Amino acid sequence: MSGPTTEFTVLARDARAVGAVQQAVREAGGTVVGTNTAVGLVTATAPASGFTERISANRAVFGAAKAKSIGSAPRGGKKVKPDAVEKEGRASAGAAAKKQPVGTDPLDDQLWGLKSVRSDLARTVQPGDKRVKVGVIDTGVDGSHPDIAPNFDKVDSRNFTKDIVADVNGTVVDGPCEYRGCVDPVDHDDNGHGTHVAATIGAAANGFGVSGVAPNVSLVNIRAGQDSGFFFLQPTVDALTYAGDAGIDVVNMSFYVDPWLYACSANAADSPAEQAEQRTIIEATKRALDYAHRKGVSMVVALGNQHDDLATPHDDVTSPDYPSNETHPRPVDNASCLSLPVEGPHTIGVGSFGPSQAKADYSNYGTEQISVSAPGGYFRDGFGTPWFRTVENEILSAYPKNVGVAEGNIDAAGNVTPAGVTLGVQKATAADGRVGYYQWLQGTSMAAPHATGVAALIVSQYGKRTGGDFGMDPDAVQRVIEGTASPIACPVPRTVDYLDEGRDSSFTATCTGDASFNGFYGHGGVDAYSAVTHGAAYLRK
Numbered sequence: 200m201s202g203p204t205t206e207f208t209v210l211a212r213d214a215r216a217v218g219a220v221q222q223a224v225r226e227a228g229g230t231v232v233g234t235n236t237a238v239g240l241v242t243a244t245a246p247a248s249g250f251t252e253r254i255s256a257n258r259a260v261f262g263a264a265k266a267k268s269i270g271s272a273p274r275g276g277k278k279v280k281p282d283a284v285e286k287e288g289r290a291s292a293g294a295a296a297k298k299q300p301v302g303t304d305p306l307d308d309q310l311w312g313l314k315s316v317r318s319d320l321a322r323t324v325q326p327g328d329k330r331v332k333v334g335v336i337d338t339g340v341d342g343s344h345p346d347i348a349p350n351f352d353k354v355d356s357r358n359f360t361k362d363i364v365a366d367v368n369g370t371v372v373d374g375p376c377e378y379r380g381c382v383d384p385v386d387h388d389d390n391g392h393g394t395h396v397a398a399t400i401g402a403a404a405n406g407f408g409v410s411g412v413a414p415n416v417s418l419v420n421i422r423a424g425q426d427s428g429f430f431f432l433q434p435t436v437d438a439l440t441y442a443g444d445a446g447i448d449v450v451n452m453s454f455y456v457d458p459w460l461y462a463c464s465a466n467a468a469d470s471p472a473e474q475a476e477q478r479t480i481i482e483a484t485k486r487a488l489d490y491a492h493r494k495g496v497s498m499v500v501a502l503g504n505q506h507d508d509l510a511t512p513h514d515d516v517t518s519p520d521y522p523s524n525e526t527h528p529r530p531v532d533n534a535s536c537l538s539l540p541v542e543g544p545h546t547i548g549v550g551s552f553g554p555s556q557a558k559a560d561y562s563n564y565g566t567e568q569i570s571v572s573a574p575g576g577y578f579r580d581g582f583g584t585p586w587f588r589t590v591e592n593e594i595l596s597a598y599p600k601n602v603g604v605a606e607g608n609i610d611a612a613g614n615v616t617p618a619g620v621t622l623g624v625q626k627a628t629a630a631d632g633r634v635g636y637y638q639w640l641q642g643t644s645m646a647a648p649h650a651t652g653v654a655a656l657i658v659s660q661y662g663k664r665t666g667g668d669f670g671m672d673p674d675a676v677q678r679v680i681e682g683t684a685s686p687i688a689c690p691v692p693r694t695v696d697y698l699d700e701g702r703d704s705s706f707t708a709t710c711t712g713d714a715s716f717n718g719f720y721g722h723g724g725v726d727a728y729s730a731v732t733h734g735a736a737y738l739r740k
Contacts, residue, residue: 204244204245204246204247205244205245205246205247205250205265205266205367206232206242206243206244206265206266207229207242207243207244207245207250207251207254207263207264207265207266208240208241208242208243208263208264208266208432208433208479208483209223209224209240209241209242209243209254209260209262209263209479210238210239210240210241210260210261210262210263210264210479210482210483211239211240211241211259211260211261212239212258212259212260212261213239213259214236214237214238214239214486215239216239216259217234217236217239217241219257219259220239220241220257220259220260221234221241223254223257223259223260224241224243224245224254226253226257227245227250227253227254227257228245228246228250228253229243229244229245229250229254230243230244230245231243232244233433235433235436235437235440237440237443237444237486237487237490238436238440238483238486238487238490239261239486240432240433240436240483242266242433247265250263251263251265251472251475251476255475261478261479261482262475262476262478262479262482263475263476263479264432264475264476264477264479264480265472265476266431266432266433284504284561284641284642285392285504285640285641285642285644285645286640287578287641288578288588288589288590288592288593288622288623288639288641289622301322301326301404301410301414301415302322302404302406303319303404303410304346304402304404304405304406304407304408304409304410305406305407305408305627306408306409306595306625306627306637307319307409307410309591309595310409310594310595311554311574311591312399312573312574312575312576312594312645312649313410313412315554315556315573315574315649315724316412316573316574316649316652316653316724316725316726316727317726317727317728317729318410318411318412318413318414318652318727318728320727320728321412321656321727321728321730321731321732322404322414322415322727324660324728324731324732325656325659325660325731326404326413326414326415327401327413327414327415327416327655327656327659328415328416328658328659328662328669329350329415329416329417330417330659330662330669331413331416331417331448331449331655331658331659331662331669332352332355332416332417332419332445332446332447332448332449333400333401333413333416333417333418333419333447333448333449333450333451333651333652333655334419334421334438334442334445334447334449334450334451334496335393335396335397335400335418335419335420335421335450335451336421336422336423336424336435336438336439336442336450336451336452336454337392337393337396337397337420337422337423337424337451337453337454338388338389338390338391338392338393338422338424338425338426338428339358339383339385339387339388339389339390339393339394339420339422339424340356340386340388340393340394340397340418340420340422341386341387341388341394341597341599341600341601342356342385342386342387342420343386344394344398344597344599344635345405345407345408345627345629345633345634345635346398346402346403346405346407346408346409346410346411346597346635347394347397347398347401347402347403347418347597348403349403349405350401350402350403350414350415350416350417350418351386351417351418351420352417352418352419353385353386355417355419355445355447356385356386356419356420356421356422357385357420357421357422357438357441358382358383358384358385358420358422359421359422359423359433359434359437359438359441360382360383360422360423360424360425360434361380361381361382362374362376362377362381362382362383362425362426363425363427364376364381366521366522366523367522368522368523368524370522370523370524372425372427372429372521373389373425373426373427374426377389383422383426385420385422386420387601388599388602389426389599389601389602389605390424390425390426390427390428390602391598391599391602391603391638392424392428392453392640392644393420393422393424394596394597394598394599394602395594395596395597395598395638395640395644395645396451396453396596396644396645396647396648397418397420397597397648398411398596398597399411399412399594399596399645399648399649399652400412400413400416400418400451400648400651400652400655401413401414401415401416401417401418401652401655402414402596402597403415407627407629407633407635408597408627408635408637409595409596409597409637411652412648412649412651412652412653412655412656412727413652413653413655413656413659413727415659416652416655416656416659419445419447421438421441421442421447421450422434422438423435423437423438423454424454429457429458429520429521430454430455430456430457431456431457431458431521432456432479432480432483432484435456435484435487435540436483436484436486436487438450439487439488439490439491439496439498440487440490440491442491442494442496443490443491443493443494443495443496444494446495446668446670447496448495448496448497448655448658448662448670448671449496449497449498449499449651449654449655449658449676450491450496450497450498450499450651451499451647451648451651452498452499452500452501452540452541452546452647453500453501453642453643453644453645453647453648454501454644455503455538455539455540455541456480456484456539456540457519457520457521458518458519458520458521458522458525459477459480459515459518459519460505460515460517460518460520460538461512461515461518461529461531461536461537461538462477462480462481462484462536462537462538462539463477463529463531463532463535463536463537464477464478464481464535464536465478465535466529466530466531466532466535466536468527468528468529468530469529473519480539481537481539484539484540484543485543485544488540488543488544488545488546489544489545491545492544492545492673495668495670495671495672495673496673497547497654497658497671497673497676497677498540498545498546498547498673499546499547499549499647499648499650499651499654500540500541500546500547500548500549500647501541501548501549501642501643501644501646501647502541502548502549502550502551502562502563502564502568502569502643502646503538503541503562503563503643504561504562504563504642504643504644505561505563506560506561506562506563506705506706506708507563507564507565508563508564508565508567508708508709508718509533509538509541509542509563509564509565509567509568509569510533510565510566510567510568511533511565512531512533512536512538513531513705514528514529514530514531515528515529515530515531515536516528516529533567541568542568545673546570547570547571547650547654547677547680547681548568548569548570548571548721549569549570549571549572549573549575549643549646549647549649549650549721549725550562550563550564550569550571550572550573550575550643550646550719550720550721551572551573551574551575551576551577551641551642551643551645551646552572552573552574552575552577552646552687552719552720552724553574553575553576553577553580553581553592554574554577554580554581554586554592555577555580555581556687556724557577557580557690557695558572558690558695558708558710558719558720559575559576559577559580559641559643560577560579560697560700560702560706561641561642561643561706562575562643562646563643564708564710564718564719565711565718566711566712566716566717566718569718569719569720569721570677570680570681570721570722571650571680571681571684571720571721571722571723571724571725572646572684572687572719572720572721572723572724572725573646573647573649573650573653573724573725574594574645574646574649574724575594575641575642575643575644575645575646575647575649576592576593576594576639576640576641576642576645577592577593577641578590578592578593578641579592579697579700579701579702580592582699582700583699590622590623590639591623591639592641593639593640593641593645594639594640594641594645595623595625595637595638595639596637596638596640596645597635597636597637598624598636598637598638599636600613600634600636603615603619603624603636603638607619608622608624608638609624609626609636613626613634614626615636622638622639623638623639624636624637624638625637625638649725650680650725652727653680653725653726653727653730654676654680656727656730656731657671657676657679657680657730657731657734658670658671658676659731660730660731660734661675661679661734661735661738675737675738678737678738679730679734679737679738680725680730681721681722682722682734682736682737683726683729683730683733683734683737684721684722684723684724684725684726684729685723685724685725685726685729686714686715686720686722686723687714687717687719687720687723687724688713688714688717689710689711689712689713689714689717689718689719690710690719693709693710693711694707694708694709694710695707695708695709695710
């Protein structure tokens with residue numbers, strides 16, 4: 200037994216056989232370091248050489264997946280999961296409270312997405328209920344941000360990740376640990392993605408900065424993403440099962456499970472070990488999604504930024520994206536390959552459009568998986584107008600100060616730097632000295648939280664107390680969000696080439712379906728006001 204010590208995830212053939220799998224790990228020379236009994240997933244460390252072969256031979260084991268190597272020293276440049284789509288603009292520039300209508304906040308006039316989903320109207324009827332808990336399964340949430348702090352539930356928040364200094368090839372991943380034990384606090388975000396998502400969902404309407412789609416709900420950080428933006432199997436599964444056990448009503452998932460953009464059960468381009476790893480990821484993720492659904496969690500998921508028709512995806516040229524230097528091109532067979540979690544069971548898949556309601560060039564699409572669409576930003580929207588290629592076409596939301604400083608957009612004194620000004624970074628200061636920062640991003644990652652906010656308002660409006668818990672059946676939530684969405688017809692002509700916008704022919708997309716349901720918009724654009732005023736009609740179906 201040799202090789203660097205590596206972390207593995209081992210999935211039981213039956214969740215009830217976890218004890219047998221733990222024993223099998225020990226017999227194969229490994230050490231059990233964690234167990235998710237809800238799904239039957241065991242985390243183990245072992246020397247890399249031969250462990251998966253030994254453990255997979257046990258009849259109690261469904262499969263094993265190598266997660267990450269441990270203890271590597273950094274040698275190369277920092278590896279950050281690519282986010283070129285989201286930051287494209289940077290290249291160019293308790294008890295139920297009495298329901299009270301709430302207003303909007305000073306920067307809300309820049310939030311075209313908030314108006315598109317009619318949150319400004321919906322909050323006069325239903326601004327959200329504090330009993331409704333929204334889980335942000337992401338890179339963390341800055342719970343100290345003035346727009347997030349009033350709604351942040353630190354007690355229920357959890358961090359299921361541990362910082363990875365470097366991968367097996369010596370490439371820096373998360374970088375040096377900021378906190379002892381390499382585990383960030385539950386109110387911390389060293390990436391910025393999760394904080395942006397959280398504020399779009401539920402930033403407080405407190406007369407400061409921005410407000411969210413559902414400004415009175417509770418926000419819970421359920422962290423599964425690394426500082427670098429990677430989302431691995433064990434933290435993702437742990438986050439989903441925790442959401443079910445903790446009574447979370449809605450979760451937002453704006454990611455895919457690394458290291459495979461498309462997890463395939465038997466792709467000839469992959470090695471036998473890689474195939475077994477992907478089968479394990481598929482089965483474990485499905486089990487976790489089923490578990491959360493049974494426990495009453497509505498799951499809203501970003502459709503993805505690969506400009507793919509999910510029924511006929513392009514070749515996968517980015518997997519495996521971890522560890523470094525192992526990517527190889529792979530054809531994607533739609534019948535046996537899944538982008539997870541969006542193509543898993545019980546998910547509400549969300550596509551993205553821009554201010555003109557045009558499908559964003561990057562947004563995945565297709566009638567196979569889309570449920571609804573929502574504002575996600577589209578930097579290149581408005582070709583031929585002054586709005587073309589402006590950050591104002593994107594989504595403005597909260598920005599952690601520590602991330603802004605690290606990126607050079609905020610200086611040590613708290614001022615927005617010239618670089619930050621160029622990117623549209625904004626600072627708000629309250630009379631009592633509180634300071635908040637905001638950045639523009641785009642992506643289906645930004646569309647999903649608009650839909651998540653609407654889902655939270657639906658639970659707030661129609662949820663009921665059953666036993667000691669307040670909540671709502673997730674299938675009913677999906678019926679309401681889809682049934683009350685504002686229909687958007689396919690464009691004319693139905694095929695859009697994006698050539699004027701500077702994209703190549705791989706972005707060309709054809710919209711199939713009709714105004715009631717189509718591949719670009721699903722059942723339509725999410726509509727918060729319609730959901731809270733007309734949603735009851737869909738509860739009787």
